[in-house]
Amino acid sequence: MKNGYAGKFLQIDLTEAACSTFTIEEARLKKFIGGSSLAASLYIERFDINADPLSPSNPLMVINGPMVGSGFPGSSRFAVASKSPQTGIWGEAACGGTFGPELKRAGCDGIIITGRSPHPVTLSITDSGVEILSAESLWGRDTYETTDLLKSPDKNIKVLAIGPAGENIVKFSAIANDKGHFVGRTGLGAVMGSKNLKAITARGSRAPEKDDEGKYREVFKRAIAEIKDSAFAESLHLMGSDAAMDLGMMTGDIPIKNWSIGEDFELSASLGGPALREAYLTKAHACSNCPVACKRVVAVKDGPYRTEEGPGPEYETCCSFGTMIMNGDLAAVIKANELCNRYGMDTISAGAAIAVSMELYEKGIISPEAADNLDLSWGNMETVIVLLGRIARREGFGDILARGSLAAAIHFGAAAADCVAHVKGLDLPMHDPRGFHGMGLAYMMSNRGGCHLQHAAMAMEQGMVSWPQLFDMKEDYDGTTSEGKARLVFDSENYGILANSLSMCHYLIYCLKPETVLDSFNAVTGYNFNFNDLLLCGARDWMLKRGINNLLGITVKDDILPKKVLTALHDGAAAGSVPDVKLLRDEYYAIRGLTPQGRVSDEKLLELGLTELKDKLYK
Amino acid sequence: MEAYKAFTQEWMDAWKEKIAGSKEYREIAKDWEGSVSITVNADPSKNIPQTVYMFTDYWHGDVNEFVICDAAKAQSAKFIMTGDYARWKQVAKKELDATKALMQGKLKLKGDLTYVVRNIKTVNKVIDLLTEVDTIFPDDV
Incomplete structure (x- = not known):
């Protein structure tokens, strides 16, 4: 083909x-x-x-x-x-x-x-x-x-x-x-x-064929030029995704001490992309055919967290095993990352589960005995290293955390669940919605639960990109306002979702002009789509997955943010700010075409050509 | 308060004074070493008939040379920032965050980006202090 x-x-x-x-x-x-x-x-x-x-x-x-x-x-x-x-x-x-x-x-x-x-x-x-x-x-x-x-x-x-x-x-x-x-x-x-x-x-040995090889080569050259010209791409190449740490501390994006502190510049200085590059980077690594090479290859040469050269931590991991648990030792983050890699565990949820357990331990809700006499004090990385193995093997206290942070907290009492920052059971990624209300709405509405990659809200709201050719958007949003963010999130979903259906990297989509993404898609497929066609596919994707989730019981009651991030911080760039959940949701539902109960409407399904879903939802 | 015409020596002097007078800046910038040049591309339609070059120099919280300069001196700076007049005006009026402008390609930076990210607090403070200078823009005259 x-x-x-x-x-x-x-x-x-x-x-x-x-x-x-x-x-x-x-x-x-x-x-x-x-x-x-x-x-x-x-x-x-x-x-x-x-x-x-x-x-x-x-x-x-x-x-x-x-x-x-x-x-x-x-x-x-x-x-x-x-x-x-x-x-x-x-x-x-x-x-x-x-x-x-x-x-x-x-x-x-x-x-x-x-x-x-x-x-x-x-x-x-x-x-x-x-x-x-x-x-x-x-x-x-x-x-x-x-x-x-x-x-x-x-x-x-x-x-x-x-x-x-x-x-x-x-x-x-x-x-x-x-x-x-x-x-x-x-x-x-x-x-x-x-x-x-x-x-x-x-x-395999057979390269897939493209519809228009000549057109593709022209678009490819354009893409390479755009990437070379992109400060975002340069930042990723030099510092990986962890460049976001230093910048995020300025803007209130970083979760600290299980979402309870708003600012700690010492932590970001010791955990951020520049620190990783200067102390532990051995080389940059790229996915297939990527000129950016944002992946970190690192080694810790000596000390208690000695780690052979291997895949290094992303920004999310530097938060989940760094700021979230009050650990400023980047070598220890690298070790925790390696263990999660080897055991095969999501570093966001693993770190979140441990952060929750540290908070519950501090509050006396988890006793030393319940924790198998591990010292769950904030920042105790010796415990973290031991605990990761016990989670993977489902041993003792590790078995409780292996159920996920929400189930683990509930195990220790209903009130403990308030210590968990999740949406629909998925631990929030490491971006604080108190600093970026649009991100909060994107978390609420993401079809896989709290997620930063089912949309491009972060890139748009934090000002990494400007796509006026796609939709009416600002160049500089105020993160700590909720007004108007529903439109931002709606648009960002319809475009950002395409990364998951075209199967392209979000970062590269942020480096490239939308017309370059569109032209490359058309050169490969021959579908001759325009922007509206692509955005319609994004909208259809969102609605299809929402319909599936409706069938699985998801309604308006689930489109919420956790208490953790609806509690105002006392310090940092987002001090005093919390997303207006009702405003965000009401505006979003109206734009997306959901019923007040959060269900996909019959009319919207027909409009998007999702009759197969309509038959199941409205049988 | 006296207002200054943007991108003039008087305006730079006022900006320098703001920075030098800031105790917070001195604390934040104690690790910063080196010069930053700013190039404002010519835009005759906005009363910027020729490209404007500015050279600013900082060292461990002190503010040194702060001058309108020629292209050669601007090129000698440790960091070189370039952009169109309209973009610099947005930055100076606090309508567009400089980091966002950089990521969106509206301003260009030549120099060690890792150093800038590590010292982003210093960079932001210098720009914050710029926005405090009462400024008259050439196309608003």
């Missing part, structure tokens, strides 16, 4: 050890494009959404978009989707790295996996098909060991693997691609573990 797609999807039933292929008609591809959007459309059509997330019938879907494998900057990403064991609603996470392009080169746009193997297995996907192989010798190994062993016959094999956390159904388990890239959020590693699926490997 000359439209960026490989033209084939795999359906694998691990219970029966059966593999088959299917195709998707172009009309559906034009509606949903790919990635998590296409996954949602397959999910609602083919599966029982009421199935338990850890049951054999809950599918694990690994889906590429058309841009994946094209070689265009930022087009290495792929989506994994399922019903989330962490939240019980729609779950998805996107990942950069190497797996998506290699899967495409193996002639595959996506894989849908159901069933449960009676024993641990891996899937091997190559040009010649799929093999289900025994993984008995891999079970119990961490993601780094597993990846090395699976790559030992051919270093060009790309690996998706779970670690002990996924095997043990830790609710915030991640999936690792080639050690340094993670399907981090919503616990999809646990879904993989529930199927006794240790890893998926891909190795």
Whole structure:
């Protein structure tokens, strides 16, 4: 096919050890494009959404978009989707790295996996098909060991693997691609573990064809020039995503001490991108075909947190194991990051669960005995290092935290749940909505729960981008106001969601002009979309996932922010500021076309061409 | 309060005085070392007939040279910031945050970005103090 797609999807039933292929008609591809959007459309059509997330019938879907494998900057990403064991609603996470392009080169746009193997297995996907192989010798190994062993016959094999956390159904388990890239959020590693699926490997040799190679080359050159000219790209290359730490401390973006302090410049100075670069960076690393190379490769040469050279922490991790738990030792963050990588755990939720436990310990709600006599004092990284292993192995107090921060807090009493900053069961990422009210609304309305990547609200509200050619937006928003933010979030979702369906990197989308993104998409697919067509796909994606969540019980009562971030801070740039939840939600519902109960309206479904969902929602 | 015409030596002197008089700046900027030049691109339609070059120099909380200069001197600065008049005016009027302008490509920076990020508090304070200078802009005359 000359439209960026490989033209084939795999359906694998691990219970029966059966593999088959299917195709998707172009009309559906034009509606949903790919990635998590296409996954949602397959999910609602083919599966029982009421199935338990850890049951054999809950599918694990690994889906590429058309841009994946094209070689265009930022087009290495792929989506994994399922019903989330962490939240019980729609779950998805996107990942950069190497797996998506290699899967495409193996002639595959996506894989849908159901069933449960009676024993641990891996899937091997190559040009010649799929093999289900025994993984008995891999079970119990961490993601780094597993990846090395699976790559030992051919270093060009790309690996998706779970670690002990996924095997043990830790609710915030991640999936690792080639050690340094993670399907981090919503616990999809646990879904993989529930199927006794240790890893998926891909190795292929066929580059996907583009509709217009000449046009593509012209757009590619333009993209490279724009990236070279972008201060945002330069910042990412030099300091990685952790550049946001120093800047965020100025603007009230950083959560500190489990969301209870507004400002600590000593922490940001010791944990931020410049500090990481100066003390621990050994080199920058890039996902496939990315000229930015924002990934950090780090080493801690000596001391208690000595770490071999390997994938370094992102900004989110520097907060979750730094500011959130009052730890200013970057070496310790690097060690915690490595352990989460190896065990296969989402660093946001792992850090959040520990931060909550430290607060409950300080308040006397968790006793020393309940914590297995671990000293859960703020900033105690010795405890953190021990605890991460116990979470992954589900031992003692670690087993309680392995259920996720919300379930763990509830275990210690209903009032303890107020210490958890989450939306719909997903721990908030490391951006404080008291500093950016639009981000608060985006958290409230994100279809996978509290999330900073199902939209571009952060980039727009914090002023990283200006896209007047897409929609009416300001160049400089005041973060601490709620008025008018519903429109910002609505627009930012419709455009930002496309990163997850085209399967492109958010960062690269922020570096590129929208017309360059659009032109590259058209050169690859030949679909000749305009901006409105793309934004309509974004709106359709949002509404489809909302409809799925409505069927799973999500209503207006769930579109809220937690008490943690509705309690004003006393210091910092966001002191005294809290999002106006009602105003934000009411304005947003009106723009998005939701009923007052938070349900998708019949008319809106028809307008967006979602009749398949209409039949289920209104039967 | 006296108002100053933007991008003149008198205006720079007033800005320098603001910075030098700020105890908070002196504390925040105690680690900053080096010069920053500002280039305002010519825009005859806004009464900026020629490109304006400014050179500012800072050292551990002290403020040193603060002058209108030529292109060569501007190029010698440790950090070189360039932008159109309309953008600088927005920054000086606190309508556009300088960091946002930089990320959006509306201002350009040549120099060690890591150093700037590490010292972002200093940079923001200097610009905050600029916005306190009572300014008359060329296209508002």
